[in-house]
Amino acid sequence: MRTIQWNAENSTVRMIDQTLLPVEYREIECENLAQLCEAIKSLRVRGAPALAAAGAYGIALASKLSSANDMESLLKDLKNAARIILATRPTAINLGWGVNRVVKAVSEAYDTEGIRNIALNEAQAIADEDVQINKTLGKHGASLLEDGDTVMTHCNAGRLACVDWGTALGVVRSAVEQGKDINVIACETRPLNQGGRLTTWELMQDNIPVKLISDSMSGYVMRHELVDKVVVGADRITEDAVFNKIGTYNHAIVAMEHEIPFYVAAPASTFDFKGWEGSVKIEERDPDELRYMQGVQIAPEDVPVINPAFDSTPMEYIEAIITEKGIFRPPFLIDEVRT
Numbered sequence: 119m120r121t122i123q124w125n126a127e128n129s130t131v132r133m134i135d136q137t138l139l140p141v142e143y144r145e146i147e148c149e150n151l152a153q154l155c156e157a158i159k160s161l162r163v164r165g166a167p168a169l170a171a172a173g174a175y176g177i178a179l180a181s182k183l184s185s186a187n188d189m190e191s192l193l194k195d196l197k198n199a200a201r202i203i204l205a206t207r208p209t210a211i212n213l214g215w216g217v218n219r220v221v222k223a224v225s226e227a228y229d230t231e232g233i234r235n236i237a238l239n240e241a242q243a244i245a246d247e248d249v250q251i252n253k254t255l256g257k258h259g260a261s262l263l264e265d266g267d268t269v270m271t272h273c274n275a276g277r278l279a280c281v282d283w284g285t286a287l288g289v290v291r292s293a294v295e296q297g298k299d300i301n302v303i304a305c306e307t308r309p310l311n312q313g314g315r316l317t318t319w320e321l322m323q324d325n326i327p328v329k330l331i332s333d334s335m336s337g338y339v340m341r342h343e344l345v346d347k348v349v350v351g352a353d354r355i356t357e358d359a360v361f362n363k364i365g366t367y368n369h370a371i372v373a374m375e376h377e378i379p380f381y382v383a384a385p386a387s388t389f390d391f392k393g394w395e396g397s398v399k400i401e402e403r404d405p406d407e408l409r410y411m412q413g414v415q416i417a418p419e420d421v422p423v424i425n426p427a428f429d430s431t432p433m434e435y436i437e438a439i440i441t442e443k444g445i446f447r448p449p450f451l452i453d454e455v456r457t
């Protein structure tokens with residue numbers, strides 16, 4: 119099962135509900151845009167490349183559900199759907215990339231049927247390409263891993279964060295596929311524990327050795343030489359910084375202190391060719407994510423909270439960025455990735 123896919127039988131978007139893992143594996147179906155947006159906001163589907171597919175399928179879904187029977191009204195409905203989807207999560211650029219690619223593709227259509235067909239075909243292409251891109255990226259990245267390496271990672275940049283295979287964990291999977299013996303240390307990734315819940319689960323499914331640590335232990339494991347390389351994913355890459363799950367920056371600083379290479383693995387669709395560190399909106403999430411854990415209160419009910427979903431790591435901390443187009447080492451010009 120892909121993380122997210124189109125169900126042609128009933129024209130719905132089918133996905134693995136990642137909020138339930140690892141306790142329960144359940145696939146859910148989004149029948150309309152409101153359900154899809156709720157799934158994105160509540161992280162039933164999450165991870166930058168998976169969000170590109172979610173956004174793209176969202177436009178396809180909106181085109182199927184729209185009752186418009188002239189091109190102008192249908193395109194207006196799709197633009198409206200795009201606006202609603204884009205408002206769900208502001209930081210991962212891939213969401214907008216997926217939405218905009220479908221909106222742009224449908225402008226080539228000659229009639230309403232053409233719009234609906236193109237929307238779905240383009241969304242399917244985005245999903246299919248994601249798998250191939252991650253495999254190519256994975257092969258490039260695997261050349262940086264040596265037999266016997268222990269790789270530390272943060273959040274979940276695995277197949278659950280993509281349509282399949284993964285970016286950071288795709289690099290690990292490709293290295294394992296080449297016969298290398300790779301161990302993974304997964305940082306739990308508070309507050310929503312994507313590392314503890316998802317990275318561990320998917321690596322254990324594949325029999326790739328993984329050990330879980332809390333985020334506050336990353337200094338310990340690096341100082342005690344238990345980590346050879348750090349590989350993380352990204353939600354947005356500007357010329358000067360990499361945006362990824364909150365806590366990534368801390369790991370990058372410690373890695374540099376201990377001369378441990380810090381790699382970022384991300385498809386070209388994660389690059390923000392116009393933005394700079396200061397221009398990116400960081401998603402601020404519900405304070406209750408810190409006050410409660412699985413419904414259990416773990417802090418005073420009304421304590422004020424700071425809860426950014428992402429942080430930015432300046433380029434000087436990054437040894438290399440692994441993409442499907444090859445490996446880029448800072449200082450690099452972001453335009454090199456575009457071409």
Ligand SMILES: CSC[C@@H](O)[C@@H](O)C(=O)COP(=O)(O)O
Nearest residue numbers: 164165166273275279351352363
């Ligand atoms: C290949 S996924 C890369 C990033 O999207 C991932 O590391 C991350 O930060 C995901 O955050 P999330 O809030 O779970 O969507």
